[in-house]
Amino acid sequence: MPEGHSVHRIARQFTRNFVGRQIHASSPQGRFAEGAAVLDGRETLRAMAVGKQMFLEFEGDTWLRVHLGLYGAWDFAGEILVDPTIAAANGRMGQTNQRGTVLDAEAAVLDEAGENSLTSIGAPRRARVHVRMSEQTSPLADDDAEWPPPVVGQVRLRLLTESTCADLRGPTACVLQTPDEMLATVAKLGPDPLVGDPAEGEERFVAAVRRKPTAIALLLMDQAVVSGIGNVYRAEMLFRARLDPHTPGRDVPEEIVRALWSDWVALLSIGVETGQMMTMDGLSPEGYRAAMASRDDRHWVYHRAGLPCRVCGTEIALEEIGARKLYWCPSCQR
Structure with missing residues (x-):
């Protein structure tokens, strides 16, 4: 199960890539079809983490609560924006660890799982760049790669902007909440x-x-x-x-x-x-x-x-x- 630091990093990635943008939401798996229909076409207003839970606020007084649990994970693909507090990582965040970015590959410190510890999501960066990542752990070969990326496996929720895709798999919780319900969850x-x-x-x-x-x-x-x-x-x-x-x-x-x-x-x-x-x-x-x-x-x-x-x-x-x-x-x- 991802611990608190991972969820904060995921929230930061959403802040950078989704907040302020209109999203297209879908549930390829079908288990969150009604919720995705509610979110579809709305603007993302805020992303925040509290412990192991993440909350995304959308226009219309709607919040999405996600608890990854033991098996959940977010897969990011597309154009990943990087700034001094958020770096890009290839692949999955959550149930498996974040993979290393393709940037500064000559300075990479890879562990036995292939993770670039020093340049994964959230690590300090000197500049803002755009990096196109694949569903797997290597960068897409060129800008002509298929977009949006094909759905692979059981995706509970796909959030898509014009250039960035986030796929949610296997969460313990993926529910819509009103502002009062969100505050009640946080209060507990x-x-x-x-x-x-x-x-x-x-x-x-x-x-x-x-x-x-x-x-x-x-x-x-x-x-x-x-x-x-x-x-x-x-x-x-x-x-x-x-x-x-x-x-x-x-x-x-x-x-x-x-x-x-x-x-x-x-x-x-x-x-x-x-x-x-x-x-x-x-x-x-x-x-x-x-x-x-x-x-x-x-x-x-x-x-x-x-x-x-x-x-x-x-x-x-x-x-x-x-x-x-x-x-x-x-x-x-x-």
Whole structure:
């Protein structure tokens, strides 16, 4: 499931390519045909993310709420506009990671999945350019390629401008909402550092954690407590705080709860900027490039079950909690 940084990056891509433009909406799969008919011909007014959910506002007091869930993904094709805070990526955003852009290929740092970590969507760019991308992960050969691109697979919703196409596949939720319904949905979500006042978000987070007997490992994954944290960030934040994941929220000292929020603020910003869940710090430039090129080198404990802790050498433990895998160090996190 994409974590919060990915959804913010997707929202930024929609802001750049769709906001202010009239769209043609369709549901090739047919499961969202009525909703697509409502959206068809309307102008996109706003795109925003709150945690793992994205909201697109259209003229006529209409919002589209999308929750990608475990299997959802957005595929972008066509002319992708790039600016200093949003870079173009080939292919899919969501259920799989963003692929690298064709720009600055000589400086690319590709991981084992072929992802160009340093130049994917959301990474800093020096100039605005237009890049034509394909449904796959390589650029279209020329401007004469078929437009709009052919529908491939089960596309729940296609949003199309004169030059950019976004295909939505396999989401957990794809629904139209009124403004009041959208606000009610957001009100049920925990604070997101990139939405609203971070100081107010911190107070909400601290209050929610400190009154609950639930294990902190479960609270960090509860989207009503804090928005956007998933399995990777959960494991890494608990290790960085040297916090036993089984500790009841109400027993976690307030200063540590506040430190968790500050760490989430920092890690989310890094994720949005780089497109990667980079959770190791203090790396040399060479170490940083190596970590960006290998997912196994980006994290302290995540996906390292049975391997020695990078700090103390203790074997990293793996257990299931809340139907999700939890990685942690039994020695450092006591």
